[in-house]
Amino acid sequence: MSADYEVVVVDLDNTLCKLEVDWGEVKAGLERLAEAAGADVEDEGIWPLMEAAQQPGREPLLADMEQLVTEAELAGAGGPRNQALVNWLEQDGRPVSVLSLNSDAAVKRALSSHGLDERVSHVVARDHVRRVKPDPEGMLILARRHGVEPDRILFIGDKDGDRECAEQAGTGFLHVEEIGVDWRR
Ligand SMILES: [Mg+2]
Numbered sequence: 001m002s003a004d005y006e007v008v009v010v011d012l013d014n015t016l017c018k019l020e021v022d023w024g025e026v027k028a029g030l031e032r033l034a035e036a037a038g039a040d041v042e043d044e045g046i047w048p049l050m051e052a053a054q055q056p057g058r059e060p061l062l063a064d065m066e067q068l069v070t071e072a073e074l075a076g077a078g079g080p081r082n083q084a085l086v087n088w089l090e091q092d093g094r095p096v097s098v099l100s101l102n103s104d105a106a107v108k109r110a111l112s113s114h115g116l117d118e119r120v121s122h123v124v125a126r127d128h129v130r131r132v133k134p135d136p137e138g139m140l141i142l143a144r145r146h147g148v149e150p151d152r153i154l155f156i157g158d159k160d161g162d163r164e165c166a167e168q169a170g171t172g173f174l175h176v177e178e179i180g181v182d183w184r185r
Pocket of ligand 1: 011
């Protein structure tokens with residue numbers, strides 16, 4: 001990654017902020033909803049489960065799933081921030097946007113609870129895309145909003161899916177642990 005990127009995009013959960021959500025409990029709740037709706041349930045993660053519900057005729061199930069996940073995220077949005085990354089972004093000074101699998105409402109609540117909303121130019125959350133990370137759709141939306149080519153973006157995240165998204169979109173990638181992790185309230 002060359003140092004001459006123009007924009008920094010960060011993941012939210014476990015990168016910039018930590019959502020205090022019991023994801024195992026959320027997944028079990030989604031599986032119960034899917035079973036009650038007669039949908040095929042395989043042992044998949046939260047986002048694949050929700051993507052699987054994106055089918056004609058499954059709108060009520062998808063709405064119930066979305067509500068369950070969003071309520072859990074909103075309840076957990078007051079979790080700690082990664083002060084090491086906050087300091088790094090402050091020193092870096094380039095524009096910052098957030099690309100997250102979480103809901104727009106939860107991302108915005110987490111950012112405002114740490115006074116970070118002013119520092120962030122754009123939020124692309126799962127509500128804004130048809131296909132979530134690792135699909136590059138959200139990253140390409142952010143590139144357009146900032147008026148830069150993807151290769152002018154540095155993406156900072158914590159998961160393999162983040163790295164894969166960076167590769168597919170053609171941005172640089174830095175694992176958050178390379179910057180540091182220091183959770184503070
Ligand atoms: Mg994350």
